[in-house]
Amino acid sequence: MIVVTTIEELKRTIRQYRREASEGRIGLVPTMGYLHEGHASLMRRARTECGYAVLSIFVNPLQFGPNEDYDQYPRDAKRDIELAEKNGIDLIFMPSVQEMYPSKPLTSVLVNQVTERLCGASRPGHFDGVGTVVSKLFHLVQPDRAYFGMKDAQQVAVIQRMVYDLNIPVEIVPCDTVREADGLAMSSRNVYLSPEARAQAVVLSQALASAEQWVKEPGITAQQLGERIRQAIAKAPLADIDYAEILEYPDLTVPPADADLSRYPNKLIVALAVKFGKTRLIDNRLLDSMEV
Amino acid sequence: MIVVTTIEELKRTIRQYRREASEGRIGLVPTMGYLHEGHASLMRRARTECGYAVLSIFVNPLQFGPNEDYDQYPRDAKRDIELAEKNGIDLIFMPSVQEMYPSKPLTSVLVNQVTERLCGASRPGHFDGVGTVVSKLFHLVQPDRAYFGMKDAQQVAVIQRMVYDLNIPVEIVPCDTVREADGLAMSSRNVYLSPEARAQAVVLSQALASAEQWVKEPGITAQQLGERIRQAIAKAPLADIDYAEILEYPDLTVPPADADLSRYPNKLIVALAVKFGKTRLIDNRLLDSMEV
Numbered sequence: 001m002i003v004v005t006t007i008e009e010l011k012r013t014i015r016q017y018r019r020e021a022s023e024g025r026i027g028l029v030p031t032m033g034y035l036h037e038g039h040a041s042l043m044r045r046a047r048t049e050c051g052y053a054v055l056s057i058f059v060n061p062l063q064f065g066p067n068e069d070y071d072q073y074p075r076d077a078k079r080d081i082e083l084a085e086k087n088g089i090d091l092i093f094m095p096s097v098q099e100m101y102p103s104k105p106l107t108s109v110l111v112n113q114v115t116e117r118l119c120g121a122s123r124p125g126h127f128d129g130v131g132t133v134v135s136k137l138f139h140l141v142q143p144d145r146a147y148f149g150m151k152d153a154q155q156v157a158v159i160q161r162m163v164y165d166l167n168i169p170v171e172i173v174p175c176d177t178v179r180e181a182d183g184l185a186m187s188s189r190n191v192y193l194s195p196e197a198r199a200q201a202v203v204l205s206q207a208l209a210s211a212e213q214w215v216k217e218p219g220i221t222a223q224q225l226g227e228r229i230r231q232a233i234a235k236a237p238l239a240d241i242d243y244a245e246i247l248e249y250p251d252l253t254v255p256p257a258d259a260d261l262s263r264y265p266n267k268l269i270v271a272l273a274v275k276f277g278k279t280r281l282i283d284n285r286l287l288d289s290m291e292v
Numbered sequence: 293m294i295v296v297t298t299i300e301e302l303k304r305t306i307r308q309y310r311r312e313a314s315e316g317r318i319g320l321v322p323t324m325g326y327l328h329e330g331h332a333s334l335m336r337r338a339r340t341e342c343g344y345a346v347l348s349i350f351v352n353p354l355q356f357g358p359n360e361d362y363d364q365y366p367r368d369a370k371r372d373i374e375l376a377e378k379n380g381i382d383l384i385f386m387p388s389v390q391e392m393y394p395s396k397p398l399t400s401v402l403v404n405q406v407t408e409r410l411c412g413a414s415r416p417g418h419f420d421g422v423g424t425v426v427s428k429l430f431h432l433v434q435p436d437r438a439y440f441g442m443k444d445a446q447q448v449a450v451i452q453r454m455v456y457d458l459n460i461p462v463e464i465v466p467c468d469t470v471r472e473a474d475g476l477a478m479s480s481r482n483v484y485l486s487p488e489a490r491a492q493a494v495v496l497s498q499a500l501a502s503a504e505q506w507v508k509e510p511g512i513t514a515q516q517l518g519e520r521i522r523q524a525i526a527k528a529p530l531a532d533i534d535y536a537e538i539l540e541y542p543d544l545t546v547p548p549a550d551a552d553l554s555r556y557p558n559k560l561i562v563a564l565a566v567k568f569g570k571t572r573l574i575d576n577r578l579l580d581s582m583e584v
Binding site: 022108109110131132139161165168169 | 400434
């Protein structure tokens with residue numbers, strides 16, 4: 001496994017692989033590091049499907065708001081490198097901020113509509129930063145496939161739309177969310193939960209599992225379903241709901257207020273963002289057996 | 293020479309060239325058609341420098357404002373194809389609007405700062421449309437080099453900045469403006485000039501040539517130089533000045549008001565947009581022997 005920190009080394013290494021294996025497929029797993037089993041599942045899938053598996057580790061300042069946790073975002077390069085090696089990664093790209101943004105970028109890649117709600121609404125500018133950095137990584141690595149976890153379902157929708165609209169030659173592979181034994185979605189931010197909050201955080205996945213049942217009740221509307229979900233989450237005294245929304249996926253538009261969700265023709269997603277103290281967790285569930 | 297209209301045929305043809313000539317270079321000349329000698333010079337340069345020369349012809353609705361000349365923009369596919377063949381093009385991509393935008397694109401590529409003045413100011417949204425379509429063409433053709441005329445100097449600056457910020461793997465080659473015998477910069481829109489306006493339109497290039505002399509006068513400021521240029525253009529009775537600006541290039545920022553331009557350390561551009569009736573002409577000149 002090779003670890004590179006500069007764009008020049010990255011390009012040279014990729015070029016060499018392309019020269020040696022002209023039919024080989026390159027897979028990219030873009031991450032912000034502090035890797036967990038969720039990332040590991042993406043790496044293993046890239047390993048299985050591609051001749052060359054690339055992992056990028058970059059905590060992208062552009063996608064953090066001024067009052068968010070960029071400085072506190074957890075980092076552990078040594079452990080990340082070990083985990084990448086164990087999961088079959090061929091090349092790690094871990095650039096500095098200076099390397100990725102030698103000067104203030106004047107260009108941004110904006111995706112409208114799918115960014116209007118959920119994290120797009122509660123984290124203004126977040127997806128502009130995501131679109132810009134992912135587009136940079138795609139241009140630098142030029143992967144055939146890129147792997148993203150469905151825990152960040154809106155991010156997957158945004159990136160799929162960007163790739164479609166701009167004809168970026170990469171196939172986006174959405175991968176199932178990996179969960180702890182009790183159902184909590186794996187996240188680098190979970191380490192910041194107090195033991196009490198950690199125990200209560202299970203309400204997110206529990207509420208989503210209940211939602212899957214509730215939505216089968218004839219006549220149920222989005223407001224009714226949302227209300228039940230919020231009540232389920234509120235049973236955790238430390239939970240502070242940022243949003244709990246039912247939307248169409250992947251367009252992330254609002255279903256009509258009077259629609260009977262149990263007979264709704266389009267794919268739906270229940271998406272949650274809940275704060276426990278300063279730690280904001282997200283989770284979601286696609287209702288119906290949808291393909292993403 | 294091959295002419296394709298669909299993205300699928302384009303990709304198949306490019307893929308085949310890449311397979312057959314793995315070391316070959318692909319050159320792209322993106323145009324809106326109605327080709328003239330300016331375009332021909334770009335095509336010949338692509339032909340000389342690259343193993344495979346691709347011409348795109350697409351009048352991009354996204355870069356026209358609601359009151360602009362999208363519907364009236366001149367088109368002549370038959371003549372364009374002949375001219376391309378004569379100038380050594382291997383592949384023409386001329387898609388329909390439906391092919392490029394099968395649905396309303398939600399993604400846009402925005403470049404700040406360099407788009408604030410000149411045509412960015414007088415044609416709001418114009419460069420968002422340019423950035424988006426050029427980024428699509430770059431992803432579809434994946435050229436090693438792309439050729440642009442310096443008549444559209446701001447467009448060159450915008451695209452160079454986009455490529456730099458997003459790490460798009462293409463080299464932008466700016467090419468000298470090609471002029472009629474009397475100095476008028478070649479443009480597809482020149483056909484719309486009345487004989488009288490056509491005769492008067494020479495004031496643009498004349499004013500730019502004078503500006504090159506005037507800027508050598510010790511102590512001259514941007515305001516003084518701008519005033520002289522505007523007076524020179526005003527001698528043409530049909531000329532209606534949209535803008536006449538002196539800016540730094542390629543950042544397109546304003547030099548300090550009291551700066552002595554004759555001793556100015558940075559590269560400067562004089563950029564003009566002048567209407568003759570409904571026809572809007574642009575032209576520019578880089579002062580100093582700058583590299584772009």
